[in-house]
Amino acid sequence: MTLFRRSVDIVSTQDQDEGEVRAALEDDFHHFRVRAYHRANLIVEIEGQALRYPYSACPEATGQLQHLIGMPLSSIAHSVTRQTDAQHQCTHLLDLAGLAIATAARRTPRCRYDIRVPRRINGKTSPVLELDGEALLNWDVNGSIIENPEPFVGIDLRAGMARWALNNLPEELAQAALLLRRSTQISIGRVYNLDLQEHASSTGRCYSQQPVRAPSALRIKGSTWDFGDTPDALCKTDQEWLQQAARFL
Incomplete structure (x- = not known):
């Protein structure tokens, strides 16, 4: 039985030295969008939308994406963490922005990307x-340790995985691995x-969990949805918005 699902859908359009990229992320806990414009290989405009989120302060974090303006396009999604302090961003919006920029x-x-994390049995999931x-990645995970397959055997999802992946895997595989890591970690929330x-x-x-605002970042009750039996519903309402990227050119 699937405990957690996440989908990320990205559309990118370019003409010579400028373009637009749109990306949507939806899972059991979140629904976000990011739209970015780039010119001469630099991000010149970016905006986020919070459609479903766990805390009342989360939509405020869309403004934090402005710190990415001026960032060079990078095929390494994780590069956004060098441009801005991830602890003052929405984790999932920043991840989505990184994926969008890398795609562009x-x-x-x-x-x-479509991800599913089955219910844990005795601490194990696949x-x-x-x-x-x-299918690109299929792991056997025990606690936070990947047990299969190679070259992931022994990697700890909670310690040093980003550095290991970026240093040892091809860019696109590293990107997928870090996306699956994030999903596997947050899937525990379904328990x-x-x-x-x-x-x-x-x-x-993250932004909402900063001590200065956490007490006023109220829980949005009912924001957790179940897509276990309806995976096709993920990002379904984003399709028209995604396709509007093609109208930029």
Whole structure:
């Protein structure tokens, strides 16, 4: 039985030295969009939309994406973390922006990731990532450790994986691996009734969880949805918006 699903759908259009990229992310806990314009290989405009989110402060984080203006296009999605402090961004909006920028840098017209993380049994699960409908990654995970297959055996999802992946894997595989890592980690939230929370925790790990605003970042009750039996519904409402990117040129 699938416990958690996430999809990321990206459309990129370019003409000579300028273009637009649009990206949508939807999972059990979130629904975000990012749109970016680039010229002469630099991000010149960017905006985010928060459509479904866990805390009342999350939409405010869309403005934090402005820190990416002036960033060079990079085929490494993780490069956004060198441009801005991830702890003062929405984690998932920033991840989505990185994926969008990398897609534009590679001049890839369209790509879609679909992820499923089965329910854990005795701490074990086998998350799967598909790229454009084809299975790309399929891990056996015990706790936070990947047990299969190579070259991921022994990698800890919680410690040093980003550096290892970027140093040891081809760019696009590293990108997929970090996306699957994020999904596998946050899927644990499905075990809990998050609506029992009053507000975000003051962990300092993201925009809403900064101690200065966590007490006022109230839990949006009912924001967790179940896509276990309806995977086709993920990003379905984003399709018309995504296709509008083609009208830029």
